[in-house]
Amino acid sequence: MPITSFKSRNKSRSLLVGNAYYPGPIAVFTGGYISTYSNIMDYVTISNTGNATDFGDLLQAKYILAACASSTRGLIGGGSTDGSSGSNVIEYITIATTGNATDFGDLTVGRYYLASCNSDTRGIWAGGTTGGSSYQNVIDYVTIATTGNATDFGDLTVARLYLGSCSSPTRGLFAGGAAASYSNVIDYITIASTGNATDFGDLSAASVYITGCGSSTRGIFHLGYIAADSNTLEYVTIASTGNTTDFGDLTSARNNDAGASSQTRGLWAGGIPGNINVIDYVTISNTGNATDFGDLTSGRAYLTGLSSGNGGITA
Numbered sequence: 001m002p003i004t005s006f007k008s009r010n011k012s013r014s015l016l017v018g019n020a021y022y023p024g025p026i027a028v029f030t031g032g033y034i035s036t037y038s039n040i041m042d043y044v045t046i047s048n049t050g051n052a053t054d055f056g057d058l059l060q061a062k063y064i065l066a067a068c069a070s071s072t073r074g075l076i077g078g079g080s081t082d083g084s085s086g087s088n089v090i091e092y093i094t095i096a097t098t099g100n101a102t103d104f105g106d107l108t109v110g111r112y113y114l115a116s117c118n119s120d121t122r123g124i125w126a127g128g129t130t131g132g133s134s135y136q137n138v139i140d141y142v143t144i145a146t147t148g149n150a151t152d153f154g155d156l157t158v159a160r161l162y163l164g165s166c167s168s169p170t171r172g173l174f175a176g177g178a179a180a181s182y183s184n185v186i187d188y189i190t191i192a193s194t195g196n197a198t199d200f201g202d203l204s205a206a207s208v209y210i211t212g213c214g215s216s217t218r219g220i221f222h223l224g225y226i227a228a229d230s231n232t233l234e235y236v237t238i239a240s241t242g243n244t245t246d247f248g249d250l251t252s253a254r255n256n257d258a259g260a261s262s263q264t265r266g267l268w269a270g271g272i273p274g275n276i277n278v279i280d281y282v283t284i285s286n287t288g289n290a291t292d293f294g295d296l297t298s299g300r301a302y303l304t305g306l307s308s309g310n311g312g313i314t315a
Helices: none
Strands: 003-007 013-017 020-023 026-030 040-045 053-057 066-069 073-077 089-094 102-106 115-118 122-126 138-143 151-155 164-167 171-175 183-190 198-207 211-214 218-222 230-237 245-254 258-261 265-269 278-283 291-295 304-307
Touching (some): 026 066, 026 258, 066 122, 073 122, 073 304, 115 171, 198 230, 211 265, 211 304, 245 278
Parallel strands (some): 115 164, 258 304
Antiparallel strands (some): 026 304, 040 053, 066 073, 089 102, 122 138, 171 183, 183 198, 218 230, 230 245, 278 291
């Protein structure tokens, strides 16, 4: 099914689905784990509440993967197909057209439990594990418009997995995670350059299974697991450095969910316990608790999200 998009003078987006226009952008949730590894991709229009619709399939069923996007193309990288080794495969979708993913190239290191962010032009992946206790500090990048293998960008300040991410058009942030112990560290990079990450500040608590999203100015992190499953949301102003501030709560405590956003709304989908099908949303500019958005096509955890209007894309 084609989803034809256009931009008006004020850069608002509309999507033609069948014979009806819907305001964009869209979020796509990919992969995960149900009773086994999943190749599912489903999507929602972020400005409308409602249930997700099938988008297509990944090349392989996989979980604990990471995704990023420009306004036209979504990239899904890493993950695991067996729960013990990391994939180096990057796949891509054309967001304006539903359908199956296509091979893009390879990450510099095959890994899972990694995080991803982007600008309009670059996709970034950071951290993760190749399996066992092999914690990674690797950051690599691609040019989203051009297929091909990733290139080394630099290193995180601390090697870790289970971390979360968000971005503005200029900065990428990587938060929390674990190596020998849980971390509260937030790192940042300047996306247009290469080089090692720099300390940004701290989460309120050392935590793992972090998921992030945001606008071009504000990043929001779900602290998935602290001493137990968590519903805590915290935020930062991306252009400055400093510690997080309380934002509000998800509708229920969970971990291993997926985040995606427009410039105005943040969404969190899926997770455990119980392979949740719930999608929650917040208004990014206002602090407060999340509201029910709708449901995924299949309840699942260990999935990832991307969107055609996320904070890394110029508003």
